[in-house]
Amino acid sequence: MTSSTFEQVRSIASDLFSTPTDRISPDSSPETIESWDSIQHLNLVLALEEKFGLQLSPEEIEQMHTLGQVTKLVETKLQSTPK
Amino acid sequence: MISSVEKSTDARNQIDQLIEAGNAELATRCLADLWRAEQGGAAASFVTTRFEKLRDRLPLARCRIAILRSFTVEPAVPLLRASAFCSGVDLAVHLGDFNAYSQEILDGRSSLYQFSPNVVLLAVRTADIAPELWDVYADQSAESVQRISQRVCASFEQWMRVFRQQTSASLIVHNLEQPIQPNLGVLDGQRSCAQTDVIRQINSELHRAASSYSGVYVLDYDALIARHGRLRWHDQRKWLMARMPVAADQLIHLSREWLRFLIPLTGRVAKALVVDLDNTLWGGVIGEDGMTGIKVGLDYPGAAYQALQRAMLDLTRKGILLAISSKNNPEDAIEALQNHPGMLLRPKDFAAIRISWNDKAQSLREIAQQLNIGTDSLAFLDDNPFEREQIRASLPEVAVIDLPDDPMQYAATLRDFPAFERLTLSSEDQQRGAMYADQKQRSQAEQGFQSKEDFYRFLQQEADISQVTPGTLARVAQLTQKTNQFNLTTRRYSEQEISQLANNRKCQVLSMRVRDRFGDHGLVGVTIVRDQDAVCEIDTFLLSCRVIGRTVETALLSYVAESAAARGRHKLIGRFIPTKKNAPAREFYSQHGFILDSQNGEGTLWTLDLRNRQIACPDWVKLTINRGGQN
Numbered sequence: 150m151t152s153s154t155f156e157q158v159r160s161i162a163s164d165l166f167s168t169p170t171d172r173i174s175p176d177s178s179p180e181t182i183e184s185w186d187s188i189q190h191l192n193l194v195l196a197l198e199e200k201f202g203l204q205l206s207p208e209e210i211e212q213m214h215t216l217g218q219v220t221k222l223v224e225t226k227l228q229s230t231p232k
Numbered sequence: 233m234i235s236s237v238e239k240s241t242d243a244r245n246q247i248d249q250l251i252e253a254g255n256a257e258l259a260t261r262c263l264a265d266l267w268r269a270e271q272g273g274a275a276a277s278f279v280t281t282r283f284e285k286l287r288d289r290l291p292l293a294r295c296r297i298a299i300l301r302s303f304t305v306e307p308a309v310p311l312l313r314a315s316a317f318c319s320g321v322d323l324a325v326h327l328g329d330f331n332a333y334s335q336e337i338l339d340g341r342s343s344l345y346q347f348s349p350n351v352v353l354l355a356v357r358t359a360d361i362a363p364e365l366w367d368v369y370a371d372q373s374a375e376s377v378q379r380i381s382q383r384v385c386a387s388f389e390q391w392m393r394v395f396r397q398q399t400s401a402s403l404i405v406h407n408l409e410q411p412i413q414p415n416l417g418v419l420d421g422q423r424s425c426a427q428t429d430v431i432r433q434i435n436s437e438l439h440r441a442a443s444s445y446s447g448v449y450v451l452d453y454d455a456l457i458a459r460h461g462r463l464r465w466h467d468q469r470k471w472l473m474a475r476m477p478v479a480a481d482q483l484i485h486l487s488r489e490w491l492r493f494l495i496p497l498t499g500r501v502a503k504a505l506v507v508d509l510d511n512t513l514w515g516g517v518i519g520e521d522g523m524t525g526i527k528v529g530l531d532y533p534g535a536a537y538q539a540l541q542r543a544m545l546d547l548t549r550k551g552i553l554l555a556i557s558s559k560n561n562p563e564d565a566i567e568a569l570q571n572h573p574g575m576l577l578r579p580k581d582f583a584a585i586r587i588s589w590n591d592k593a594q595s596l597r598e599i600a601q602q603l604n605i606g607t608d609s610l611a612f613l614d615d616n617p618f619e620r621e622q623i624r625a626s627l628p629e630v631a632v633i634d635l636p637d638d639p640m641q642y643a644a645t646l647r648d649f650p651a652f653e654r655l656t657l658s659s660e661d662q663q664r665g666a667m668y669a670d671q672k673q674r675s676q677a678e679q680g681f682q683s684k685e686d687f688y689r690f691l692q693q694e695a696d697i698s699q700v701t702p703g704t705l706a707r708v709a710q711l712t713q714k715t716n717q718f719n720l721t722t723r724r725y726s727e728q729e730i731s732q733l734a735n736n737r738k739c740q741v742l743s744m745r746v747r748d749r750f751g752d753h754g755l756v757g758v759t760i761v762r763d764q765d766a767v768c769e770i771d772t773f774l775l776s777c778r779v780i781g782r783t784v785e786t787a788l789l790s791y792v793a794e795s796a797a798a799r800g801r802h803k804l805i806g807r808f809i810p811t812k813k814n815a816p817a818r819e820f821y822s823q824h825g826f827i828l829d830s831q832n833g834e835g836t837l838w839t840l841d842l843r844n845r846q847i848a849c850p851d852w853v854k855l856t857i858n859r860g861g862q863n
Binding site for chain 1: 237240241244272273274275277278281304306307310467469472473474476479480481483
């Protein structure tokens with residue numbers, strides 16, 4: 150997990166969950182962020198797809214438990230998608 | 233080097249600091265800049281939460297919208313609210329339950345009506361309302377297709393009818409989308425009962441039904457999808473996972489299309505477009521390249537500029553005025569405007585022209601004054617980013633259009649701009665350009681008279697007063713929505729509300745047309761009065777800015793007083809509710825002999841005793857009352 154991808158993910162999460170960036174870490178999850186509900190989860194998926202030009206499958210979306218996992222997933226997808 | 237993440241984080245921190253410091257105006261500008269730079273779900277969430285902190289300090293129009301739907305629209309809502317905030321509209325949104333739209337419309341006590349919306353969106357997919365016409369069309373017999381299509385049309389018709397009985401809100405109905413591919417492939421195009429034809433017929437029936445109700449509009453959802461590409465629009469996986477059929481990067485287009493309806497419904501429209509000349513209306517610089525050097529015509533690259541001019545002409549057909557603000561030598565520029573063979577626009581097409589070396593913000597102020605509209609009704613088109621920023625900084629209320637670098641995109645950019653959307657057109661809208669040409673003559677004439685009275689007599693004004701009719705409903709509602717200056721109470725009414733008032737026995741909705749020797753001003757005055765016991769109250773009294781200062785308001789008031797007395801009322805009362813813009817109407821009641829009755833936080837209340845006081849119509853206005861109401 151590189152810091153630059155995480156920063157981008159954190160910035161999206163900060164906007165969506167209305168939470169300052171300094172209170173968001175790779176361990177942040179629906180358990181630690183109150184506003185991270187199912188609709189916000191969908192919004193997170195859409196924002197990632199839009200920002201990184203990706204398509205996430207239902208299986209991948211189910212694995213997104215923490216922002217660290219989200220970041221790793223995005224990086225894996227970016228490596229496998231030819232630019 | 234600063235990364236883009238840092239830049240956008242900085243922009244957000246700056247906005248939060250501005251809000252903290254109480255600088256609402258600059259915070260608003262920065263939010264609008266941020267939204268232009270990053271239109272997406274994340275930024276939308278940031279922009280809406282910050283506007284929510286600012287809303288009480290900003291002059292935002294409030295609007296309540298309910299969205300009835302057969303699919304997940306939640307992710308599009310923040311996008312819509314963010315765009316609306318940046319256009320000056322504070323949206324409260326109510327979402328209907330999945331596929332509950334029919335009950336919600338038909339049940340007068342549903343949560344839909346309890347929300348008391350101003351606008352309702354009905355977004356239903358073809359696959360949900362008519363699954364037989366979607367992916368199992370090949371199994372259907374001609375008879376069953378017929379039956380299904382009748383059922384769908386009857387449902388829409390019933391929803392519109394019941395909706396109209398229940399509420400005066402506006403209704404926007406998505407039409408039905410076509411499948412990505414017809415079930416039978418190219419054979420569909422050869423069949424007498426083609427799948428695509430059936431959906432087209434339902435859509436044209438929908439269009440017909442909507443046009444028979446006032447305030448019911450069709451959103452051409454099928455054309456929206458086609459414009460952005462059917463294959464890109466759909467995301468089948470999101471549909472199966474979250475009942476969200478629209479791809480992430482297409483949601484912004486859906487929210488923008490919704491906004492196109494909300495802008496005219498909330499009155500946040502631009503009434504005039506001010507354009508630059510060099511490298512905007514034509515390619516090149518007239519002062520340097522000369523008549524033979526500038527580019528405008530049928531061929532590349534001049535065709536891009538001609539296409540922009542064509543788009544501007546189309547705006548004039550919607551009643552939008554054109555004006556020029558250019559830094560140039562006036563002789564050079566006028567020569568090109570008058571004589572260049574490639575130009576579609578000529579000086580007569582512009583209601584105001586400012587060609588000088590002055591600051592453009594000053595030109596825009598002068599243009600607004602000449603056209604008798606506020607600077608917040610102007611849109612500004614200029615290829616030069618510096619000029620655009622200048623205007624944004626000094627006149628933040630002006631709608632500045634961001635032109636892309638490529639002139640071939642200019643026309644499309646202009647056509648895409650939501651502030652030029654209209655949902656109805658009155659005959660006044662279509663003739664507005666010509667009316668302003670008459671106005672230029674009037675202003676010139678006015679300067680030649682010794683006294684105001686001489687000028688009024690010279691004008692030979694004729695005022696016709698009528699009850700509102702179905703034919704004038706749209707214009708009357710439009711005037712209540714758009715008139716800011718000579719407007720005593722600034723109460724906004726939709727067409728449906730006006731129609732309800734007109735049907736109320738205790739109310740009179742009167743309209744006034746004005747003509748003079750230079751031409752017809754059209755329907756320019758509205759008053760709504762309500763009788764209660766011995767009192768007649770003036771609910772609304774307004775005059776289009778075109779006829780302010782010509783004493784026709786006295787003519788209208790004289791009839792209001794006379795007719796109220798004739799109906800046996802003893803007292804005429806009226807309120808003045810001050811706004812930022814209605815100073816021209818402040819002295820109206822005191823000037824006409826009303827006595828100040830009381831004052832509260834909202835405004836002042838004025839009274840005229842009809843038993844011993846009448847109001848005379850000025851002898852230079854010929855007043856006609858159309859009892860039948862034809863107007």
